[in-house]
Amino acid sequence: MSAAPATAPSEPGGRRFRVGPSVGLLPFLLYILVFLLIPTITVAVGAFQAEDGGFSTEKIRALWSETALHALQQSLVLSFASAAVGAVLGALLAYLVVTAPPTSVVRRTVTAVCGVLAQFGGVTLAFAWIATLGFGGLLTNLLADVLGVDATGSGWLYQLPGLILVYTYFQIPLMVIVFLPALEGVRPQWREAAVNLGASTRQYWFQVAFPLLRPAFLGSALLLFANAFAAYATAAALVSQGAPITPLLIRAALTSEVVLGQANFGFALALEMVVVVAVVMGLYAWLVRRTSRWLS
Amino acid sequence: MTGTALWRATRWLLLLVFAAFFLLPLVALLDFSTKVPGTGVRSGDAWRALTQDPTMTEAITTSLLLALLTVVGMVLLLVPTMIWVRLRVPAASRMVEFLCLLPLTIPALVIVVGLKNVYAWVNYLVGDSPLTLAFVYVVLVLPYSYRAIDAALSGLDVRTLAEAARSLGAGWGTVITRVVVPNIWTGILSAAFVSVALVLGEYTVSSLLHYDTLPVVIVLLGKSDAPESMAAALASILFVSLLLVALSFLDRRRRTSEGN
Numbered sequence: 001m002s003a004a005p006a007t008a009p010s011e012p013g014g015r016r017f018r019v020g021p022s023v024g025l026l027p028f029l030l031y032i033l034v035f036l037l038i039p040t041i042t043v044a045v046g047a048f049q050a051e052d053g054g055f056s057t058e059k060i061r062a063l064w065s066e067t068a069l070h071a072l073q074q075s076l077v078l079s080f081a082s083a084a085v086g087a088v089l090g091a092l093l094a095y096l097v098v099t100a101p102p103t104s105v106v107r108r109t110v111t112a113v114c115g116v117l118a119q120f121g122g123v124t125l126a127f128a129w130i131a132t133l134g135f136g137g138l139l140t141n142l143l144a145d146v147l148g149v150d151a152t153g154s155g156w157l158y159q160l161p162g163l164i165l166v167y168t169y170f171q172i173p174l175m176v177i178v179f180l181p182a183l184e185g186v187r188p189q190w191r192e193a194a195v196n197l198g199a200s201t202r203q204y205w206f207q208v209a210f211p212l213l214r215p216a217f218l219g220s221a222l223l224l225f226a227n228a229f230a231a232y233a234t235a236a237a238l239v240s241q242g243a244p245i246t247p248l249l250i251r252a253a254l255t256s257e258v259v260l261g262q263a264n265f266g267f268a269l270a271l272e273m274v275v276v277v278a279v280v281m282g283l284y285a286w287l288v289r290r291t292s293r294w295l296s
Numbered sequence: 297m298t299g300t301a302l303w304r305a306t307r308w309l310l311l312l313v314f315a316a317f318f319l320l321p322l323v324a325l326l327d328f329s330t331k332v333p334g335t336g337v338r339s340g341d342a343w344r345a346l347t348q349d350p351t352m353t354e355a356i357t358t359s360l361l362l363a364l365l366t367v368v369g370m371v372l373l374l375v376p377t378m379i380w381v382r383l384r385v386p387a388a389s390r391m392v393e394f395l396c397l398l399p400l401t402i403p404a405l406v407i408v409v410g411l412k413n414v415y416a417w418v419n420y421l422v423g424d425s426p427l428t429l430a431f432v433y434v435v436l437v438l439p440y441s442y443r444a445i446d447a448a449l450s451g452l453d454v455r456t457l458a459e460a461a462r463s464l465g466a467g468w469g470t471v472i473t474r475v476v477v478p479n480i481w482t483g484i485l486s487a488a489f490v491s492v493a494l495v496l497g498e499y500t501v502s503s504l505l506h507y508d509t510l511p512v513v514i515v516l517l518g519k520s521d522a523p524e525s526m527a528a529a530l531a532s533i534l535f536v537s538l539l540l541v542a543l544s545f546l547d548r549r550r551r552t553s554e555g556n
Binding site: 027029031041120129169266 | 311314317320321324329333374376388402406414493499515519
C-alpha cells in the first residue's frame with residue numbers, strides 16, 4: 001500500500017483518528033465520488049436548473065403535471081400491490097420452509113431458487129412471463145384449448161395488472177430471503193413458555209409471535225416496496241412503448257429530448273424517485289433496529 | 297393427531313402451489329424456445345443460434361468480459377479498503393459501510409440519469425467501449441460484495457494476524473495480500489459470484505447508455521426472433537442458478553468449518 005511509509009512513525013498514538021493511515025482510503029473514496037456521488041449530485045442540481053444554467057423550479061413544478069402525477073400514482077400502486085402480495089405470500093412460504101429442518105432438500109431448494117429469482121431479475125423474468133401468458137404462450141394455449149378462454153385479452157400482461165403479476169414473481173423470493181432470518185430467530189422456548197402459561201395455539205400466534213414479528217414483517221415489506229419502486233428492467237422489457245410508471249417516464253425523458261415540454265425532465269423525475277426510495281429505506285432501517293432488539 | 301396430518305397435507309399442498317407458480321414460467325421459456333413460431337414443430341434452432349448468431353455471441357462475450365472486469369475492479373477496490381479500515385482506520389468503518397450500502401438507496405436508474413458527464417470523461421480517457429460499463433457496475437455490486445466480504449472479515453481477528461505478520465517483518469502490502477486475503481478467500485469468492493450474477497442480468501444501465509450486453513440483445517431480439525431470445529434468457533438464468541448453487545455449497549462449507 002502506498003500509504004505505508006506515512007504511518008510508520010506514529011505507532012504509539014493508539015486508536016486516535018490520524019490523517020496518515022486514512023490516506024489508504026483515498027482510492028475508494030475517489031471512486032465512490034466519481035461514479036456514485038457525482039451522478040447523484042448531477043441529478044439533484046439538474047432538477048433545479050433552467051436551460052441557461054440558472055436556478056429554476058420549473059422542472060420540479062412539472063412533476064405536478066398530470067402525466068407525471070399519473071405515472072407516480074401508477075408506480076405507487078404497483079409497488080404497494082406487489083409488495084403487499086409479495087410480503088404475505090413470501091412470509092407464508094418462509095414459514096413453510098422454516099418448519100422443515102435446515103438440512104432438508106425442500107429448504108435448500110427453496111432458498112437457492114429464491115436467491116436466483118430475487119437477484120437475477122429483470123429481463124429474463126419478463127420474457128418468462130411473455131412465454132407463459134403472452135401471445136402463443138404456454139398457459140395461453142392451454143387455457144384456450146381447455147377452457148376456450150383468451151387469456152391475453154386486451155394485452156393486460158403489458159399493463160399495470162401484468163406488471164403486478166410479474167413483479168410478484170421476484171418479490172416473493174426477496175421476501176423469503178429477508179424474512180427467513182427473522183423467522184429463524186423465533187425461539188421454540190417462547191412457545192413453550194406461552195403454552196406453560198396456558199395459552200392456546202391461537203393465543204400464542206396472535207399475542208406472542210405476530211407482535212414480535214410485526215416490525216420485521218413491516219420492514220421487509222418496505223424493502224419490497226422500495227425494490228419495486230426502483231425496478232426498471234422488468235417493466236422496460238415488458239412495456240416497449242408508452243410510460244405508465246415513473247421509471248418508464250424516465251426512460252422516455254432520456255431517449256427523447258423533450259418530455260412534457262421540459263428538456264432534461266429526467267433529472268426531476270430521478271430526484272423524485274430517489275426521495276421516495278430514500279424515505280422508504282430510512283423507515284426500513286429504523287424498523288430493522290427495532291427488530292434486532294428481539295430477533296437476532 | 298389428525299391435526300398434525302392435516303397440517304402436513306396442507307403444507308405439502310401449499311408448497312406444490314408455490315412450486316407450480318415458480319416453475320411454470322421457466323417451463324414456458326423452454327417450451328417457447330424449442331418451438332417454431334406459428335407451428336407446433338419442435339426444433340433446436342434457437343438454442344444452436346446462441347453459439348452461431350454473431351450478434352448473440354458478441355453480446356455473450358461482452359457480458360462475460362464485463363463480469364470479469366467488474367469482479368477484478370470490485371476486488372481491487374473493496375478488499376484492500378475494507379482490510380485497511382479494520383486495521384488502521386476503524387473510525388471510518390461506519391462511513392465506508394454507509395457508502396457501500398448507498399447504491400441500495402440510489403437506484404441504478406438514477407445513477408444513469410446523472411452519468412452523462414462522468415461517461416463523457418470516461419469515453420474521452422479510455423475510449424468508447426461497452427467494457428467501460430464495468431466502472432459503474434463496480435458501484436452497483438458494492439452492497440452485495442460488501443456484505444459477503446464483511447461477513448468473512450468478522451469471523452477473523454484481523455488485527456492480531458496483522459500484528460503477528462508485522463512483528464515478523466512483513467510490510468502492509470504483504471499483510472494484506474499474503475496474510476489476510478487467503479483467510480477471507482471464501483468471502484471474496486462469494487462476493488465475486490454474486491457480482492457475476494448481477495452483471496450478467498444488468499439491463500438498466502447498459503440499455504440506457506446504448507451498449508449491447510446480453511440482456512439488451514435479448515430484448516432487441518425479442519421483437520424479431522422471439523425463440524432465440526427466450527433460449528438466451530433461459531440459458532442465462534440456468535447459468536446464474538448454477539453459480540449461486542455453487543455459492544450456497546461454499547457458504548455451507550465455511551459455516552461447518554467455523555463450527556468445528
